[in-house]
Amino acid sequence: MSKVVLVTGASSGIGKAIATFLSEKGYKVYGTSRSPKNQETFSFELIALDVLKIETIKTAVDFIIKKESKIDVLVNNAGIGITGSIEDTPTEEMRNAFNTNFFGAIDVIKTVLPHMRKQKYGVIVNTTSIAGYMGLPFRGIYSSSKGALELVTEATRMEVKRFGINIVNVAPGDFATDIISRRYHTPIFEDSAYKENYKANLDLMDAHVDTGKNPIEMAKKVYEIINTKNPKIHYKVGGFLEKFSIVLKRVLPDTWFEKILMNHYKL
Template sequence: MSKVVLITGASSGIGKSIATFLSEKGYKVYGTSRNPKNLETFSFELIALDVLKVDTIATAVDFIVKKEGRLDVLVNNAGMGITGAIEDTPTDEMRAVFNTNLFGAIDVMKAVLPQMRKQKHGIIINVTSIAGYMGLPFRGLYSATKGALETVTEAASMEVKPFGIKVINVAPGDFATNIAAGRYHTPVFENSAYKENYQANLDLMDAHVSGGMDPIEMAKAVYKVINTKNPKIHYKVGGTLDKFSVVLKRILPDTWFEKMLMNHYKL
C-alpha cells in the first residue's frame, strides 16, 4: 500500500515540490493551504489547514484518517520568514513568527501523534533551516525559530521512539522559492542606526534566494528519508557553502566564526 502523507504549506515553494514529487512516486499526498479554494489545481489533494488554528489542524487530520484509515508521514513545512534588526523589529511580529514556525509545527505534530501511536508507526519530518544552526544578522528571529524546532525534534524523537515513530528534521539552505515575498520585513526606518547595513543585507538575502537551488532537491531528500530504514535525526540540504558553514560553526572559536559571518555579510 502506498504511504499516506500530510504536507503543510504545500501550495507553493518547497512544500509544493515535495508534494508533487511524492505524488508522482505513488504516495497518497494531502497538501495543505490556508485558502485552497483560491488556488490552481494540483496533482495532489489540497485541503484547508492553518497552523495557527488548532481546530483546522484537527479537522484536516481527522478528514485524512477517516478517508484513508491511517497517516504514515507528516512533513511539517508551513512557515514564514522575518527580517530586521533585533532592536527595530516589533515584538508582536517576533511572537507571530514563533507562533507559525515553532508552535504551529508543534500543534500539527500533536495532532498526528495519537493516530501514529495507534498504528504503531509513523514518520514526522520537520522542515527547519541551515539558518537555525547559527544566529544570522538581520535574520536572528528566523534563525531562532528554526533552531528551536531542531531542538524540539531531538526531544520528540526520544519521546516517541518507543511507539515506532520517527521524528527527523531536514534543514534546507538557500532555495529558489517565493519565501521572500511572504516574509515579514521590518521597515528600513530612516532614523534607524541599522539603516544602511540592513538595506544592504536585504538585497543580499534576495540575491541568495533567487540564486538558490531548485526545490526539487528538497523533495528528493525527503523521499530518501522516508525510505531510509534507520534515518538520522538531522539532515542538511543545500550548497557546499551552506553545509560547510555548519561544520565551521562547530569547529571554529566563536569569535572567529562571528568575524567570518560579518565579513560575508559586509558588516
C-alpha cells in the same frame, strides 16, 4: 496500500515540490494551505489548514483519518520568514514567527502523534533551516525559531521512538521559491541606527533566494528519508558553503566564526 502523507504549506515553494514529487511516486498526498484554491493545478489533494488555528489542524487531520484510516508521514513544512534587526522588529511580529515556525509545527505534531502511536508507525519530517544552526544578522528571529524546532525534534524523537515513530529534521539552505513575497520585512526606518547595513543585507538575502537551488532537491531528500529504515536525526540540503558553515561553527572559536559572518555580511 499507498502510504498516506500530509504536507503542510504545500501550495507553493518547497512544500509544493515535496507534495508533487511524492504524489508522482505513488503516495497518497494531502497538501495543506490556509486558503486552498485552483485545485486543478495540483497533482495532490489540497485541503485547508492554518497552523495558527488548532481547530483547522484537527479538522484536516480528522478528514484524512476518516478517508484513509491512517497518516504514515507528516512533512511539517509550513513556515514564514522574517527579517530585521532585533531592536527595530516589532515584538508582535517576532511572536507571530515563533507561533508559525515553532508552535504551529508542534501543534501539528501533537495532533498527528495519537494516530501514529495507534498504528505503531510513522515518520515526521520537520523542515527547519541551515540558518537555524547559527544566529544570522537581521535574521535572528527566523534563525532562532528554526533552531528551536531542531532541538524539539531531538527531544520528541527520543520520547516517541518506542512507538515505532521516527522524527527527523531537514534543513534547507537557499532555494529558489517565492518566500520573499511571504516574508515579513521590518521596514527600513529612516531614523534607524541599522538603516544602511539592513538595506544592504536585505538585498543580499533576496539575491541568495533568487539564485537558490531547485526545490526538487528537497523533495528528493524527503523521499529518501521516508524510505530509510533508520533515518538520521539531522539532514542538510544546500550548497557546499552553506553546509560547510555548520562545520566551521562547530570547530572554530566563537569569535573567529563571528568575524567570518560579519565579513560576509559586511558589518
